[in-house]
Amino acid sequence: SEYVLTLDGGATAVPRPPLPWVNVVANESFGFLVSESGAACTWSRNSRENRITPWHNDPVSDPHSEALYVRDDETGAFWSPLPGPVTPEPPSATTDGAADAAHESTFEVRHGLGYTVWRRRSSGLEHEVTAFVPQRPAEPVKISRVRLTNIGDTPRRLSLFAYYRLVLGGVSSASGRFVVSELDDASQALFARNRLNDEFADAVVCIAAVAPPGSATRFTADRSAFLGRHGSPAAPAAIATGGALDGRTGAALDPCAAVQIRFEIAPHATVACALLLGEAADETTARALIARHRVPGAIDRAECDARAFWDDLRGGVQVTTPVPAIDHMVNAWLPYQILSCRIWGRSAFHQSGGAFGFRDQLQDAAAFAVTRPELTRAQILLHAAHQFVEGDVLHWWHPPLDRGIRTHFSDDLLWLPWITARYVATTGDAGVLDERVGFVTARPLAAGEDEAYLLPTEADDVAGVYAHCCRALDRSLATGAHGLPLMGTGDWNDGMNRVGREGRGESVWMGFFLFRVLDDFVPLCEHRGDGARVDRYRAHQPRLRAALETAGWDGAWYRRAYYDDGSVLGSAANEECKIDALAQAWAVLSHAVPRARAAQAMDAALRLLVDEAHGLVRLLTPPFDRDPRDPGYIKGYVPGIRENGGQYTHAALWVVEALAELGRRDRAAALLEMLCPATHAATPAGVATYCVEPYVIAADVYGVAPHIGRGGWTWYTGSAAWMHRIAVESILGVRLVGGDTLVVAPRIPDTWPGFTVRLRVPHAGEYEIVVTNPSGRAEEVRAVSVDGAPAVVVDGEARIAVERDRERHRIEVVLGTASGSR
DSSP: OEEEEEESOSTTSBOOOSSOOEEEEEOSSEEEEEETTSOEEEEESOTTTSBSSOOOOOTTTOOOSEEEEEEETTTOOEEOSSSSSSOOOOOOOOTTTHHHHHHHTOEEEEEETTEEEEEEEETTEEEEEEEEOOOTTOOSEEEEEEEEEEOSSSOEEEEEEEEEEOOOBSOHHHHGGGEEEEEETTTTEEEEEETTSGGGTTOEEEEEEEOOTTOEEEEEEEHHHHHOTTOOTTSOHHHHTOSOOOOOOSSSSOEEEEEEEEEEEOTTOEEEEEEEEEEESSHHHHHHHHHHHHSTTHHHHHHHHHHHHHHHHHTTEEEEOSOHHHHHIIIIIHHHIIIIIIIIIOBOSSOBOOSEEHHHHHHHHGGGTTTOHHHHHHHHHHHHTTBBTTSOBEEEEETTTTEEEEEOBSSGGGHHHHHHHHHHHHHOOGGGGGOEEEEEEOOOOOTTOOEEEEOOEEEEEEEEHHHHHHHHHHHTOOBOTTSSBBOBTOSSOTTOTTSSTTSOOEEHHHHHHHHHHHHHHHHHHHHTTOHHHHHHHHHHHHHHHHHIIIIIBOSSSBOOEEOTTSOEESSTTOSSOOEEHHHHHHHHHTOOSOHHHHHHHHHHHHHHHEETTTTEEBSEESOOSSOSSOOOGGGGSOTTBTTBTSEEHHHHHHHHHHHHHTTOHHHHHHHHHHHSHHHHTSSHHHHHHHOSOSSSOBSEEOOSTTSTTOBOSBSSOTHHHHHHHIIIIIISOEEEETTTEEEEOOOOOTTOOEEEEEEEETTTEEEEEEEEOTTSOOSEEEEEEETTEEOEEETTEEEEEOOSSOOEEEEEEEEEOOTTOO
């Protein structure tokens, strides 16, 4: 659950990563992202609209808008206890010679679940800095705990400085000039406000020290005074001069919050202190927040509780397979990436969005349907409340006022019935269908208008989630000239936003997706006795199937779409985008077309899109470049980059899922392992090629020289949830059905001797599922026992009733040759 980097020192240390390797640490409403160098951005409630400190997408300089410094007040020397922005003083000569010098020039950086720790021995001190946010309870504060140990034989007089450039809005140039600060005598903290920060205008940002006894604390809110004229965080003038901070606060400053704590450390003693950066609704709440964390032991307890929270989350599913790269992701970093970054933070180094995406967070939340169903349920209700009365939805929206964009995207609205049907099928909680949720209303898009950024209002209409889903489905049944769903200004691939913008273009992929959503949702209609909708939806499916088999089939694979003018996209007749992975994978996943033809389409995808030499699965090939037709902004990407012919990992994982469903177990597992970031960075050469973090999944991998194999957009990608689900449900084959039955139907390679899954079912119990493959033929389940007693095998699957006894149970599953096989 930790990723350890050893930076800048000694023969055993790895070099500084070629691009920043970050951690995204968040709770439900507050968080920060931080690189291995210590450069950070902190936000509250909305990671784009209400940043406390600036966000930088700068992989070259990785600038420090937050920084820590230590100054020796006797010598005037100063350095950072983190890898940046100030390099510590060179080590002095010691009896240990070169070995000691190497040790002193080495940082240990630990990115963990919910925290980052930096350790270093330098300048006669041992430094340890831990940054985290509280989880139990989740409080709006970033805590940076600093421990300094004097390893010498003489006392040390030191100052610890913390620096935060304040933005209190979106970007410094727009909002920073409106920040007004004051020193609050009651809490001995610095308060800052931006009264022009729209819906966040009443908030109070507080910066405080938890200082050791006998220390003295000073502040300044004047960035110019702290850094100096033309200064930078690499050489702050206020630290270099050796004096105390000037205490200046007020309006019309270049705003920052800088804190200085002066103290003395006895020989071989340790001093612990902390910096608090938080936000509160008012001054009283801010003072209470600070006071709670100044209680002795409070910060240690908060850190322990935060770590325990993430340990509990990842403990919902733990796997042990013959592939450590898969275990590494499933057991820790994928669930963390999904919740901390995707659902809560909605920010990362490559994108700081802040908004909820209608399709995005619904797919993310699907990963928790078994282990944290309350998270999935809450996401369903949240998104249903952002549906227009007409059935379409906000493509994305910014909390808390819900400004967002209304579009003609064809797939957004369908993810609501998709996730709702999956949630009910998994948990058995059909009660969610009757939860009453409001709609929103806003002006319709004008003729020729692709999208509009607007502030919707609450509609008078309120309905159950079931009705919300039906409105989405009813709106999605319109078809074009070929009988396929209309493309609008994009389907799943936002970059194809001009294929059907005139209202006539059609999406083959949408045909597959809609067919599958109808298939999953109709049983809910049947259960509720909604015969009219059952008939309408069932009647639509054969028409879709016929269109997919005629207009969708290209002869060796499935086409991708039709432009408004009726010309085809994703055909062998095209010079560019002859084949797209999305349509081939969903030909299998939809169950809409004959299995043999879907298998043929997957053969083409494997042949033309999988590049095992460079470890990637391209989304499409050849990339868009010179074709006069305009598919949309996808063509603006360099050929071979991102959606335009690079690997788009989201779709690549659907290729893995489709292979598993086809029974191509060896290839599915091999490609899943290939897609794991740890696989890309398994060697120093791999690290140099891949460049990005090897512990979280990347949205894309470049597919063209000279950067082929380089990871692109990390952290903020829906690929994390799909990798988690496909690893556990498709490859290992462990699913919960109806909330009361565990199904185990592995699709592992014959070469695997077995695997283990430890699964916690809420309000039920914990299950250790031990799967063995003694014959080397993992075709189906041949025998199963629960706590030593034989259990049921149906159609080659183990089906085990879930006990509501909150006890631990052991399920033993034996794989073997399928019935009827020779």
